[in-house]
Amino acid sequence: MNIYILLFDNFRTLDVFGPVDVFGEVSEFTLHYCSLVGGLVYSSHHVPIMTEVMPLTIFSDSIIFIPGGIGTRSLVNDVGFTKALTHIIPQASYCLTVYTGSALVAKTGLLEGKTATSNKKAWSWVTSVNPQVNWQYHARWCIDVCFYTSSGISAGTDMALGFVADLYGQERSRLIADSMEYVWNNQSYNDPFAEPM
Amino acid sequence: MNIYILLFDNFRTLDVFGPVDVFGEVSEFTLHYCSLVGGLVYSSHHVPIMTEVMPLTIFSDSIIFIPGGIGTRSLVNDVGFTKALTHIIPQASYCLTVYTGSALVAKTGLLEGKTATSNKKAWSWVTSVNPQVNWQYHARWCIDVCFYTSSGISAGTDMALGFVADLYGQERSRLIADSMEYVWNNQSYNDPFAEPM
Numbered sequence: 001m002n003i004y005i006l007l008f009d010n011f012r013t014l015d016v017f018g019p020v021d022v023f024g025e026v027s028e029f030t031l032h033y034c035s036l037v038g039g040l041v042y043s044s045h046h047v048p049i050m051t052e053v054m055p056l057t058i059f060s061d062s063i064i065f066i067p068g069g070i071g072t073r074s075l076v077n078d079v080g081f082t083k084a085l086t087h088i089i090p091q092a093s094y095c096l097t098v099y100t101g102s103a104l105v106a107k108t109g110l111l112e113g114k115t116a117t118s119n120k121k122a123w124s125w126v127t128s129v130n131p132q133v134n135w136q137y138h139a140r141w142c143i144d145v146c147f148y149t150s151s152g153i154s155a156g157t158d159m160a161l162g163f164v165a166d167l168y169g170q171e172r173s174r175l176i177a178d179s180m181e182y183v184w185n186n187q188s189y190n191d192p193f194a195e196p197m
Numbered sequence: 198m199n200i201y202i203l204l205f206d207n208f209r210t211l212d213v214f215g216p217v218d219v220f221g222e223v224s225e226f227t228l229h230y231c232s233l234v235g236g237l238v239y240s241s242h243h244v245p246i247m248t249e250v251m252p253l254t255i256f257s258d259s260i261i262f263i264p265g266g267i268g269t270r271s272l273v274n275d276v277g278f279t280k281a282l283t284h285i286i287p288q289a290s291y292c293l294t295v296y297t298g299s300a301l302v303a304k305t306g307l308l309e310g311k312t313a314t315s316n317k318k319a320w321s322w323v324t325s326v327n328p329q330v331n332w333q334y335h336a337r338w339c340i341d342v343c344f345y346t347s348s349g350i351s352a353g354t355d356m357a358l359g360f361v362a363d364l365y366g367q368e369r370s371r372l373i374a375d376s377m378e379y380v381w382n383n384q385s386y387n388d389p390f391a392e393p394m
Contacts, residue, residue, distance in 0.1 A: 012218070013218045016214075017213075017244070020210050020211075020244060021210045021211035031242060033243075033244060044221070045220075045228060048230065048247035049244065049245065050245035050247055121376060152376075152378035153218065153376075153378055154379040154380075155378050178390065180349065181316065181351050183351075183380070183382070185380070192380060193378045
């Protein structure tokens with residue numbers, strides 16, 4: 001399966017590279033680091049990543065991965081980007097988001113009526129992008145059919161392990177987490193950063 | 198303070214980008230993504246990073262950060278690389294390693310007689326590179342004067358937060374960890390992946 005990691009300037013570094021460290025250990029996955037126009041893209045910590053051009057047509061067993069970060073605040077108003085997401089996401093088997101990446105997908109309307117989550121510290125902004133999404137405050141990550149959306153930054157790594165577990169079993173993810181010396185929070189409802197509302 | 202992140206082909210992705218997500222939130226730090234000759238460097242998960250040429254002369258308040266990864270297995274035998282490390286590290290205030298990055302520093306001899314650690318699954322190989330190091334099996338990370346060495350992959354993020362706490366206080370690191378929605382293991386001796394020996 002191809003995983004298309006869709007990058008943009010000022011994406012949050014760990015949103016991408018925690019999950020990449022998980023997916024990169026799964027031999028069934030081929031990772032593609034993409035952006036809409038290709039070339040160098042910089043994370044919010046100025047990490048320069050060389051990207052391929054994101055293909056607008058993908059195979060149906062593909063996975064789209066969309067990080068968050070401060071760059072989403074302007075990107076959510078980029079009509080061309082939203083149009084591209086609206087075109088690409090329905091072709092994929094799964095769409096995964098981390099942090100404020102769910103705001104970008106919410107903007108397309110594809111999450112309307114679906115359960116999703118996002119970062120706690122950006123909660124008001126993300127949920128305001130599209131109030132028709134069934135936003136879940138208390139969640140490390142949410143699953144609704146093909147959409148996996150995680151809470152903030154580090155939660156993406158837990159979700160990535162959860163996604164691999166859903167496809168290939170808990171033991172597979174447990175082995176990957178152990179090899180990363182990572183203490184995996186494997187319960188999607190266990191959100192240590194959600195304050196009582 | 199300048200942090201020089203010294204990359205090489207087949208470095209482990211999360212070794213670098215967990216700590217970068219921490220250091221990048223510290224306004225006192227300026228991050229440089231370097232390699233000995235500059236240009237594109239690929240992580241073990243094929244992430245293409247554009248690097249600057251690592252300067253051979255650095256200011257004394259600089260920090261050198263060296264990841265591990267499968268690339269260290271051949272790099273440890275690269276005389277030019279070891280020579281460069283031997284020349285650069287003594288100029289810095291601190292040298293931080295993650296995972297098998299400690300093997301690269303051990304090879305220079307600069308860790309001899311010093312307390313250090315590394316990944317549990319690569320333990321025999323790393324410790325064989327230089328048995329004159331005081332290798333600590335049970336440690337999430339070790340500190341000996343200017344050397345911070347962490348255990349495997351994810352441990353680097355805990356160490357990075359510990360390093361920031363040592364410089365700027367626990368509260369500063371706690372705020373960063375919370376903003377990352379990261380459950381920080383802040384005890385360097387608490388190693389959940391060390392089996393009883």
